[in-house]
Amino acid sequence: MENEKVKIGVTDTMFARGDMGSLAEKTIQKSKYSKKVEVLRYTVPGFKDLAVACKKLIEEQECEIVIACGMGGKADIDYMCAHEAAQGIMQVQLMTNKHVIEVFVFENESKGNDKVLAKIMRNRTVKHTLNALDLVFNPKALQKKAGTGQRQGFSNEKTVKL
Amino acid sequence: MENEKVKIGVTDTMFARGDMGSLAEKTIQKSKYSKKVEVLRYTVPGFKDLAVACKKLIEEQECEIVIACGMGGKADIDYMCAHEAAQGIMQVQLMTNKHVIEVFVFENESKGNDKVLAKIMRNRTVKHTLNALDLVFNPKALQKKAGTGQRQGFSNEKTVKL
Amino acid sequence: MENEKVKIGVTDTMFARGDMGSLAEKTIQKSKYSKKVEVLRYTVPGFKDLAVACKKLIEEQECEIVIACGMGGKADIDYMCAHEAAQGIMQVQLMTNKHVIEVFVFENESKGNDKVLAKIMRNRTVKHTLNALDLVFNPKALQKKAGTGQRQGFSNEKTVKL
Amino acid sequence: MENEKVKIGVTDTMFARGDMGSLAEKTIQKSKYSKKVEVLRYTVPGFKDLAVACKKLIEEQECEIVIACGMGGKADIDYMCAHEAAQGIMQVQLMTNKHVIEVFVFENESKGNDKVLAKIMRNRTVKHTLNALDLVFNPKALQKKAGTGQRQGFSNEKTVKL
Amino acid sequence: MENEKVKIGVTDTMFARGDMGSLAEKTIQKSKYSKKVEVLRYTVPGFKDLAVACKKLIEEQECEIVIACGMGGKADIDYMCAHEAAQGIMQVQLMTNKHVIEVFVFENESKGNDKVLAKIMRNRTVKHTLNALDLVFNPKALQKKAGTGQRQGFSNEKTVKL
Numbered sequence: 001m002e003n004e005k006v007k008i009g010v011t012d013t014m015f016a017r018g019d020m021g022s023l024a025e026k027t028i029q030k031s032k033y034s035k036k037v038e039v040l041r042y043t044v045p046g047f048k049d050l051a052v053a054c055k056k057l058i059e060e061q062e063c064e065i066v067i068a069c070g071m072g073g074k075a076d077i078d079y080m081c082a083h084e085a086a087q088g089i090m091q092v093q094l095m096t097n098k099h100v101i102e103v104f105v106f107e108n109e110s111k112g113n114d115k116v117l118a119k120i121m122r123n124r125t126v127k128h129t130l131n132a133l134d135l136v137f138n139p140k141a142l143q144k145k146a147g148t149g150q151r152q153g154f155s156n157e158k159t160v161k162l
Numbered sequence: 163m164e165n166e167k168v169k170i171g172v173t174d175t176m177f178a179r180g181d182m183g184s185l186a187e188k189t190i191q192k193s194k195y196s197k198k199v200e201v202l203r204y205t206v207p208g209f210k211d212l213a214v215a216c217k218k219l220i221e222e223q224e225c226e227i228v229i230a231c232g233m234g235g236k237a238d239i240d241y242m243c244a245h246e247a248a249q250g251i252m253q254v255q256l257m258t259n260k261h262v263i264e265v266f267v268f269e270n271e272s273k274g275n276d277k278v279l280a281k282i283m284r285n286r287t288v289k290h291t292l293n294a295l296d297l298v299f300n301p302k303a304l305q306k307k308a309g310t311g312q313r314q315g316f317s318n319e320k321t322v323k324l
Numbered sequence: 325m326e327n328e329k330v331k332i333g334v335t336d337t338m339f340a341r342g343d344m345g346s347l348a349e350k351t352i353q354k355s356k357y358s359k360k361v362e363v364l365r366y367t368v369p370g371f372k373d374l375a376v377a378c379k380k381l382i383e384e385q386e387c388e389i390v391i392a393c394g395m396g397g398k399a400d401i402d403y404m405c406a407h408e409a410a411q412g413i414m415q416v417q418l419m420t421n422k423h424v425i426e427v428f429v430f431e432n433e434s435k436g437n438d439k440v441l442a443k444i445m446r447n448r449t450v451k452h453t454l455n456a457l458d459l460v461f462n463p464k465a466l467q468k469k470a471g472t473g474q475r476q477g478f479s480n481e482k483t484v485k486l
Numbered sequence: 487m488e489n490e491k492v493k494i495g496v497t498d499t500m501f502a503r504g505d506m507g508s509l510a511e512k513t514i515q516k517s518k519y520s521k522k523v524e525v526l527r528y529t530v531p532g533f534k535d536l537a538v539a540c541k542k543l544i545e546e547q548e549c550e551i552v553i554a555c556g557m558g559g560k561a562d563i564d565y566m567c568a569h570e571a572a573q574g575i576m577q578v579q580l581m582t583n584k585h586v587i588e589v590f591v592f593e594n595e596s597k598g599n600d601k602v603l604a605k606i607m608r609n610r611t612v613k614h615t616l617n618a619l620d621l622v623f624n625p626k627a628l629q630k631k632a633g634t635g636q637r638q639g640f641s642n643e644k645t646v647k648l
Numbered sequence: 649m650e651n652e653k654v655k656i657g658v659t660d661t662m663f664a665r666g667d668m669g670s671l672a673e674k675t676i677q678k679s680k681y682s683k684k685v686e687v688l689r690y691t692v693p694g695f696k697d698l699a700v701a702c703k704k705l706i707e708e709q710e711c712e713i714v715i716a717c718g719m720g721g722k723a724d725i726d727y728m729c730a731h732e733a734a735q736g737i738m739q740v741q742l743m744t745n746k747h748v749i750e751v752f753v754f755e756n757e758s759k760g761n762d763k764v765l766a767k768i769m770r771n772r773t774v775k776h777t778l779n780a781l782d783l784v785f786n787p788k789a790l791q792k793k794a795g796t797g798q799r800q801g802f803s804n805e806k807t808v809k810l
Contacts, residue, residue, distance in 0.1 A: 012308050018324045019309030043305040045293045048264060052255035059259065080245055083728055088252040090736040093700035094743060095256060097707065102696060118322040131693040143691040146660050147667030160666045160766040174470050180484045181471030205467040207455045210426060214417035221421065242407055250414040257418060280484040336632050342648045343633030367629040369617040372588060376579035383583065404569055412576040419580060442646040498794050504810045505795030529791040531779040534750060538741035545745065563754065566731055574738040581742060604808040
């Protein structure tokens with residue numbers, strides 16, 4: 001039945017220099033959970049507009065989780081804006097008791113190399129989309145990776161034994 | 163019928179060095195949606211007064227969306243104040259489930275050249291006002307520009323393929 | 325009738341090096357609105373205590389607006405405290421849908437000259453108090469000054485045409 | 487009657503290098519209001535645990551006011567933690583409409599001299615505890631000191647005439 | 649009776665380079681309170697996902713307290729993310745009136761030495777887990793250590809007499 005599918009939101013921006021939102025959608029459609037999921041897409045101008053879009057998807061469209069894709073420039077003010085965007089996304093989660101998985105990429109991470117930038121955007125978007133699916137359908141899969149230095153956007157880190 | 167028009171709020175400040183609020187109003191009146199819209203203007207002293215003005219327009223005047231125009235000086239304290247103003251605007255959105263489109267310009271963006279400053283203020287105000295109209299009347303138009311490096315105030319950025 | 329007067333709150337601190345609160349009170353009493361207004365004064369130790377005082381004046385004493393006077397020292401930690409105080413004042417406004425006009429002065433603004441400091445404190449307190457009165461009694465007066473580079477504490481800035 | 491006493495909360499930390507909480511308690515007991523007050527003490531690990539302790543004292547134990555004692559180290563991260571702790575304390579006040587008097591000391595204030603550190607801790611704890619008592623029992627006493635450059639932890643500042 | 653046990657939440661991340669969550673669990677199981685406690689584990693991708701996980705454990709699973717384990721990298725952006733994570737955890741506490749004990753470790757604390765890093769992670773996780781147990785079962789034990797310069801992750805500091 002159509003309306004028994006789990007709704008997953010994907011919010012993204014016109015400002016980002018790569019189409020992370022469509023990649024997140026595709027990642028869900030190609031995953032083993034694709035049949036169980038309905039994706040709701042919501043594009044906004046910039047990343048400070050993401051938080052309320054996520055909240056509307058959860059409260060007005062009944063999304064179970066939202067993947068919020070955004071990209072920050074390299075100026076100081078861009079980091080401040082990212083901080084404000086992230087604080088908003090944090091509040092959305094606490095107001096709704098739902099996860100919003102933040103997929104933010106900063107231009108500086110690629111040191112000016114657009115191929116590297118694209119790679120980071122792809123890697124981070126795909127991995128975080130799969131994390132979101134696990135949070136909904138298979139939370140034990142996350143626990144198996146607890147404290148293992150997972151990274152989204154780069155290679156994983158080495159671990160220490162406690 | 164008058165009261166079936168969509169109400170759009172425009173908040174702005176006495177502090178700004180250019181009349182962005184009137185430009186936002188004019189942009190709405192010249193747009194193809196002008197007949198469907200009633201504009202409510204609310205001018206406050208400085209940009210830290212904007213958030214509550216936006217909230218009052220939404221909650222007391224039933225605005226569907228608000229365009230919040232402000233301008234920051236170049237001192238460190240001005241950036242801190244802008245951050246506080248932006249956090250307030252973020253909260254307004256989450257408390258009301260309505261978008262508030264923030265149109266903030268900083269003096270430093272023009273490197274002391276007032277012609278450049280005026281150009282940035284014009285470009286950003288007009289583009290963001292049109293974004294606000296699309297969010298209300300034509301959200302699919304935003305999705306078509308997803309991840310395309312759109313900029314308000316400057317030229318658009320080049321994109322990367324994911 | 326006494327209880328038909330509009331209540332205006334004035335909050336201030338023991339920490340400030342000049343009595344901005346009394347000046348705000350006097351400015352209201354000397355204004356053309358003095359007969360319509362009842363002033364409620366609330367002095368707290370430092371500016372981080374202002375926010376809850378403002379909220380109590382609004383919620384427990386039915387103030388229509390509050391003028392919050394504070395002063396910050398020159399150390400980094402003082403700016404952080406001012407930021408926390410300002411965030412609190414922002415939240416008060418959003419929780420009550422009432423304006424709180426923040427009149428904050430920083431010691432560094434006067435570059436160590438106490439005459440300059442006093443002048444800034446006077447100028448900012450008086451102008452912001454008049455702004456607060458306009459917000460309550462004559463909001464159109466603010467709109468006439470929209471985007472005109474008004475400053476509180478210093479001379480106004482020059483404007484650019486949009 | 488025991489249950490007519492005003493309840494005053496004192497929260498403090500294991501992390502602080504001096505027992506400010508006990509000093510606050512003693513200061514209340516030695517004050518002229520001691521007979522009217524019941525002190526509730528609540529010790530937590532570090533200063534980021536203070537806010538919820540203050541809120542519980544107010545909401546679950548009916549404290550009229552809380553004195554929150556904490557101490558910050560000299561690393562950048564310590565200042566960030568203090569900021570988070572202070573933001574929490576701000577929120578507690580706005581959620582409860584009660585004052586929480588923050589008594590925070592930073593190691594750097596003493597420039598490495600532990601005698602100076604102890605003196606600042608004592609001075610600030612005692613003065614702020616007396617301020618808290620005045621807020622509850624004699625608010626006019628605070629107004630008399632409005633704008634007089636009062637300091638807690640150091641000597642008072644000189645004032646300027648407005 | 650199983651359902652009379654006190655529920656204690658342990659949240660942790662895949663991002664951390666050591667399994668602090670399992671260590672927190674073990675510390676509870678080896679403590680004198682083990683029989684009285686049921687541990688609920690919740691692993692999320694990164695530390696910005698912790699806050700909502702803590703809130704869900706408290707509100708949906710009735711945890712009395714939560715231990716939130718996270719680890720931050722050494723870049724500036726990592727500190728900003730930690731700040732956002734910590735602000736979220738602060739809000740959870742104020743929204744629920746329950747303590748969430750934050751166990752955050754930063755890579756820079758070990759100056760690149762992984763043995764030191766592991767030691768800090770162990771020390772901080774174990775001590776904070778015991779603090780959490782004391783907050784629930786024996787709050788007076790914390791008060792005995794009030795103002796004694798306790799440290800989690802390093803040796804305790806020397807104290808000053810007030």
